[in-house]
Amino acid sequence: MKKTSNIYWLLIVFISTILASCNTTDKKTETTSNTYKHWVWVNPQSDDTEEELAAKYKKYHDAGIVGIFFEADSEKHFRAAKAQGLEAHRWMWIMNRRDALQAHPEWAAVNRKGKSCADHPPYVDYYRWMCPSRAEVADYLVNDVKNTLAKDYVDGIHMDYIRFSDVILAVNLWQVYSIKQTEELPEYDYCYCDICKAKFKEKYHKDLDSIEYPQESLSWRSFRYDAVSNIVNKISEVAKANNKPLTAAVFPTPDVAKRLVRQDWTNWSLDAVYPMIYHGFYKEDVPWIGDAVKQGMRGIDERFPLYAGLYMPDFKNNQEVEEGIKYALDNGASGISIFGDLSDDILAILSKYRTKK
Numbered sequence: 001m002k003k004t005s006n007i008y009w010l011l012i013v014f015i016s017t018i019l020a021s022c023n024t025t026d027k028k029t030e031t032t033s034n035t036y037k038h039w040v041w042v043n044p045q046s047d048d049t050e051e052e053l054a055a056k057y058k059k060y061h062d063a064g065i066v067g068i069f070f071e072a073d074s075e076k077h078f079r080a081a082k083a084q085g086l087e088a089h090r091w092m093w094i095m096n097r098r099d100a101l102q103a104h105p106e107w108a109a110v111n112r113k114g115k116s117c118a119d120h121p122p123y124v125d126y127y128r129w130m131c132p133s134r135a136e137v138a139d140y141l142v143n144d145v146k147n148t149l150a151k152d153y154v155d156g157i158h159m160d161y162i163r164f165s166d167v168i169l170a171v172n173l174w175q176v177y178s179i180k181q182t183e184e185l186p187e188y189d190y191c192y193c194d195i196c197k198a199k200f201k202e203k204y205h206k207d208l209d210s211i212e213y214p215q216e217s218l219s220w221r222s223f224r225y226d227a228v229s230n231i232v233n234k235i236s237e238v239a240k241a242n243n244k245p246l247t248a249a250v251f252p253t254p255d256v257a258k259r260l261v262r263q264d265w266t267n268w269s270l271d272a273v274y275p276m277i278y279h280g281f282y283k284e285d286v287p288w289i290g291d292a293v294k295q296g297m298r299g300i301d302e303r304f305p306l307y308a309g310l311y312m313p314d315f316k317n318n319q320e321v322e323e324g325i326k327y328a329l330d331n332g333a334s335g336i337s338i339f340g341d342l343s344d345d346i347l348a349i350l351s352k353y354r355t356k357k
């Protein structure tokens with residue numbers, strides 16, 4: 001009996017050692033991989049034919065693109081991508097959900113003036129934000145993600161709009177909406193619903209209505225960062241249970257993300273992050289892409305890889321695109337994610353940046 005149990009323990013030690021070494025190898029591969037991985041955001045069009053998609057996705061794959069984020073659930077597109085060796089992830093809008101608010105207007109985020117996103121959306125009609133503090137909202141999103149991940153052709157979830165509405169818009173948009181947002185204005189500051197107020201009071205023992213300048217309250221800020229992070233954590237549990245990766249498109253730097261949309265992405269449980277480093281939105285020049293990547297890399301401290309999201313319409317020419325790619329990769333990005341037209345010229349540029357120096 002004793003002999004048997006000794007062998008049993010030896011086996012366990014042996015298996016654990018093997019598993020531990022496998023884990024180490026996996027991590028090493030992730031951090032020391034000598035190839036860049038590129039991605040693309042795609043809104044699938046229903047009239048695309050399978051032949052067209054096969055040809056297009058082969059070109060993507062040949063240029064070093066490893067995966068596509070699809071903004072809609074189109075099995076045809078997902079399977080066409082996978083057939084060419086690409087990963088096919090579902091790009092999902094998370095907190096900005098008109099579909100959910102139509103059935104449940106009471107879930108809407110409420111601004112500092114008491115107006116609800118359900119009938120008073122800020123800036124644009126499609127801005128229909130849900131309140132992240134509501135248990136029903138978290139349950140709804142968890143179920144939505146669960147149902148999506150149950151599909152065998154979905155390789156992972158890519159979260160977008162995982163934040164509050166912009167309390168301050170990117171500076172280049174001020175002229176678009178004729179607004180000067182040099183301070184946090186009450187009509188764009190969310191969420192002041194009864195649930196948020198009650199939960200804030202429970203945690204910080206302060207009545208939000210009694211705070212003279214709530215927009216300056218540090219604990220109220222933390223509360224809202226955490227409210228969104230809690231949603232991410234819940235979705236992350238579902239992704240882990242399904243053994244599929246969870247990633248997010250986020251604001252360009254940790255600082256900008258917190259200041260403009262209360263998004264604390266460096267502290268999220270993700271498999272990778274895709275900051276939208278859209279320099280034109282912030283009236284910045286191409287070298288700023290490098291600064292933004294550097295700041296993000298410091299914030300995540302190697303907990304997961306960062307891929308730099310570049311916005312094609314912001315570049316004046318292809319030479320600028322190439323410079324943007326170089327700034328991103330030289331500062332630690334694991335690859336590039338393209339938003340906008342992925343022309344043959346852009347694919348040719350990307351394909352030059354496949355192997356790390």
Ligand SMILES: [Zn+2]
Nearest residue numbers: 131191193196
């Ligand atoms: Zn709320």
